[in-house]
Amino acid sequence: MNSFAPLTLTDQGGFAVGGTTVTTPGTFDPRNPTDPAGQSLHGDHARVFYQVPENPRPLPLVLWHGYKQSGAGWGATPDGREGFQTLFLRRGFPVYTLDQPRRATAGQTTVGTTTDTATTDQWFYNQFRFGLWPENYPGGQFPPGDEAREQFFRSMVPDTGPIDAAILSDAVSALFDRIGPAVLVTHSHAGGFGWLDAMHNGNVKGVVALEPGSGFVFPAGEAPEPMESSAGTMAAVEVPASDFQALTRVPIVVYYGDNIPTEPTDIAGRDNWRIRVAMARLWVDAINHHGGDAQLVLLPEIGITGNTHFLQSDLNNVEIADQISKFLSEKGLD
Amino acid sequence: MNSFAPLTLTDQGGFAVGGTTVTTPGTFDPRNPTDPAGQSLHGDHARVFYQVPENPRPLPLVLWHGYKQSGAGWGATPDGREGFQTLFLRRGFPVYTLDQPRRATAGQTTVGTTTDTATTDQWFYNQFRFGLWPENYPGGQFPPGDEAREQFFRSMVPDTGPIDAAILSDAVSALFDRIGPAVLVTHSHAGGFGWLDAMHNGNVKGVVALEPGSGFVFPAGEAPEPMESSAGTMAAVEVPASDFQALTRVPIVVYYGDNIPTEPTDIAGRDNWRIRVAMARLWVDAINHHGGDAQLVLLPEIGITGNTHFLQSDLNNVEIADQISKFLSEKGLD
Numbered sequence: 120m121n122s123f124a125p126l127t128l129t130d131q132g133g134f135a136v137g138g139t140t141v142t143t144p145g146t147f148d149p150r151n152p153t154d155p156a157g158q159s160l161h162g163d164h165a166r167v168f169y170q171v172p173e174n175p176r177p178l179p180l181v182l183w184h185g186y187k188q189s190g191a192g193w194g195a196t197p198d199g200r201e202g203f204q205t206l207f208l209r210r211g212f213p214v215y216t217l218d219q220p221r222r223a224t225a226g227q228t229t230v231g232t233t234t235d236t237a238t239t240d241q242w243f244y245n246q247f248r249f250g251l252w253p254e255n256y257p258g259g260q261f262p263p264g265d266e267a268r269e270q271f272f273r274s275m276v277p278d279t280g281p282i283d284a285a286i287l288s289d290a291v292s293a294l295f296d297r298i299g300p301a302v303l304v305t306h307s308h309a310g311g312f313g314w315l316d317a318m319h320n321g322n323v324k325g326v327v328a329l330e331p332g333s334g335f336v337f338p339a340g341e342a343p344e345p346m347e348s349s350a351g352t353m354a355a356v357e358v359p360a361s362d363f364q365a366l367t368r369v370p371i372v373v374y375y376g377d378n379i380p381t382e383p384t385d386i387a388g389r390d391n392w393r394i395r396v397a398m399a400r401l402w403v404d405a406i407n408h409h410g411g412d413a414q415l416v417l418l419p420e421i422g423i424t425g426n427t428h429f430l431q432s433d434l435n436n437v438e439i440a441d442q443i444s445k446f447l448s449e450k451g452l453d
Numbered sequence: 454m455n456s457f458a459p460l461t462l463t464d465q466g467g468f469a470v471g472g473t474t475v476t477t478p479g480t481f482d483p484r485n486p487t488d489p490a491g492q493s494l495h496g497d498h499a500r501v502f503y504q505v506p507e508n509p510r511p512l513p514l515v516l517w518h519g520y521k522q523s524g525a526g527w528g529a530t531p532d533g534r535e536g537f538q539t540l541f542l543r544r545g546f547p548v549y550t551l552d553q554p555r556r557a558t559a560g561q562t563t564v565g566t567t568t569d570t571a572t573t574d575q576w577f578y579n580q581f582r583f584g585l586w587p588e589n590y591p592g593g594q595f596p597p598g599d600e601a602r603e604q605f606f607r608s609m610v611p612d613t614g615p616i617d618a619a620i621l622s623d624a625v626s627a628l629f630d631r632i633g634p635a636v637l638v639t640h641s642h643a644g645g646f647g648w649l650d651a652m653h654n655g656n657v658k659g660v661v662a663l664e665p666g667s668g669f670v671f672p673a674g675e676a677p678e679p680m681e682s683s684a685g686t687m688a689a690v691e692v693p694a695s696d697f698q699a700l701t702r703v704p705i706v707v708y709y710g711d712n713i714p715t716e717p718t719d720i721a722g723r724d725n726w727r728i729r730v731a732m733a734r735l736w737v738d739a740i741n742h743h744g745g746d747a748q749l750v751l752l753p754e755i756g757i758t759g760n761t762h763f764l765q766s767d768l769n770n771v772e773i774a775d776q777i778s779k780f781l782s783e784k785g786l787d
Contacts, residue, residue: 123462123463123464123465125461125462125463125507126461126462126465127459127460127461127462128457128459128460128461128462129457129459130457131457131460131528131539132528132529132533132535132536132539133525133528133529134529134533134604135603135604135607135608138607141572142572143572147575147576147586149575149579149585149586149720149721149722150683150719150720150721151721152573152575152576152579152580152684152721152722153573153576155571155572155573157575158571158572158573158574158575158576159572159574159575159606160570160571160572160573160574160606161574161603161606161607161609162570164607166525166607168525168528173459189557189558190558191467191500191502191558194465194466194467194502195466195467195468199466199468201466202466205465205466218557218558222560223523223557223558223560224523224524224525224552224557224558224610225607225610226556226557226560226568226610226611226613227607227609227610227611228568228570228611229570230570231567231568231569231570232567232568233565233566233567233568234560234562234565234566234567234568234613234614235565236494236496236562236563236564236565236614237489237492237494238475238476238477238489238492238493238494239487239489239492239494240492240493240494240495241481241483241486241491241492241493242481242486242487242492245483245486246486251483252481252483269469269495270468270469272493272494272495273469273472273495273498273500273559273561274469275495275561276558276559276560276561277560277561277562277613279560279568279611279613280568280570349484350486385484386483386484387483387484387485387486388483388486
């Protein structure tokens with residue numbers, strides 16, 4: 120039954136990285152320990168789980184989840200196949216999966232929030248392009264059946280505090296400081312935060328962005344107008360020209376899957392991606408215009424069809440991994 | 454530098470188990486997807502990460518973290534040594550680490566809460582018997598140095614919803630339904646919830662309880678009086694006699710570490726454990742009185758000194774693992 124080929128590790132473990140510490144004024148009293156006076160709280164760090172295979176390649180991969188997800192999402196697919204964590208170990212890469220600050224095992228936060236318990240499964244089912252609820256897209260790559268759907272919904276994880284771009288990118292930058300040169304793989308919401316790390320930390324040697332969903336950065340004065348969709352407006356982010364220039368020093372690839380319209384539609388979960396691909400196209404052009412090396416890959420255009428927003432756990436995730444391996448090889452990142 | 458001996462896996466992955474689903478009345482509108490009407494939310498599940506070594510033993514170990522912790526705490530110690538997850542893989546056990554419902558990667562919850570951001574590091578430093586803040590206990594087993602302390606504080610994880618004993622034990626019971634016969638290893642707060650699973654699920658073949666901190670169950674009419682300490686009162690939990698009887702069918706061992714007083718003290722973080730050990734002693738006696746097989750091991754009494762509340766990540770955690778291996782062997786659980 121188990122199709123898992125044996126895999127030998129030469130290291131595995133975990134640690135927290137980055138973060139801040141707050142302290143309540145006063146003096147701690149061990150006779151009254153529930154009084155916060157004089158006590159500290161450590162929060163806003165990222166947490167990493169890492170595994171290293173035999174004969175590891177020199178550059179590890181850092182896998183950064185998207186919105187409402189955690190590092191566990193790289194560990195296995197909703198139908199129990201191997202996730203990118205295991206697939207890339209098999210390809211010889213040390214793999215670091217992270218929970219971003221204020222999420223999952225990195226949930227301790229210096230600023231709290233009230234847990235989001237809104238019923239949103241159907242919204243995200245559409246938004247993640249598994250299909251139009253309740254039907255998966257014909258020929259789509261989301262695993263069939265109720266169990267995979269249930270497992271996916273239970274992979275979602277709420278925030279424990281406000282999302283703060285500086286806190287996220289600082290914690291991930293601290294990870295690159297600790298582990299040295301590596302390739303950053305972002306999914307969705309992490310895409311925009313990932314550019315910040317690529318701009319500010321020279322240990323980021325390349326970026327693989329799976330369906331980046333926000334935070335496209337442009338040099339001050341060169342940002343396009345905000346784009347409108349039936350899912351709302353998306354604005355570009357302006358950064359100093361010198362920061363943007365830093366993005367031109369590393370190879371970048373951006374992938375998007377299937378079922379993304381090119382004309383406006385009132386189905387929000389689809390229209391949302393129309394403007395994101397349009398913005399990604401302008402962004403890649405801007406990088407290359409400034410001397411960089413970025414490419415936009417729309418998977419259907421290279422004959423890979425049916426992919427959802429979760430390229431890394433779709434039925435054809437080995438084929439997606441093959442594409443990434445090819446990119447890493449071509450750019451000397453393996 | 455890396456002292457990690459190669460380790461071959463024959464499986465690894467992860468999944469959610471148990472949980473509930475809530476739905477908002479109405480009809481989902483894909484043109485207005487932020488309206489919760491007609492949408493569902495999946496929450497209150499546990500999430501599991503599992504690894505299987507070569508030539509696995511028949512009974513896996515299920516590792517259940519304590520209060521303010523997550524499954525990641527079994528993965529590595531605060532000073533970067535191997536945690537129980539890896540140590541017991543090396544000993545041939547399939548290992549399942551879980552995040553309990555409403556915690557960490559299992560954070561999606563049907564009932565929310567406001568994130569706890571109180572400054573409590575010093576409270577828990579004392580409560581976990583690393584020392585009396587700011588000094589580690591002389592001869593204590595908590596790893597020395599600022600970095601280990603920082604890593605420990607950053608391993609703490611807040612709840613995303615109220616702690617509910619039935620939700621916790623139901624999710625873990627669903628795990629035992631899925632994986633079949635296994636041994637449950639609980640830490641601290643999980644101890645009391647673990648008895649519930651041992652009572653109600655015949656696939657729990659043994660229980661190793663590391664410093665259980667609450668929820669000691671007794672047959673109705675046989676519970677001891679609540680116990681008082683300078684850290685507050687602890688009451689026993691009464692259960693139907695037939696439920697309690699189910700606890701007598703499996704081998705159970707309970708371990709406590711060092712620096713636990715036998716006389717009352719006004720240092721709350723120490724006195725807290727005086728009454729817990731006293732209650733555990735009565736509890737073990739009750740199990741055995743009713744024909745069961747439970748033992749209480751106070752580690753200093755067998756010459757193992759300096760242990761904190763975190764036996765599994767103390768400097769001598771290999772020696773603690775040896776004790777557990779010996780128990781499992783003696784009881785035919787390996």
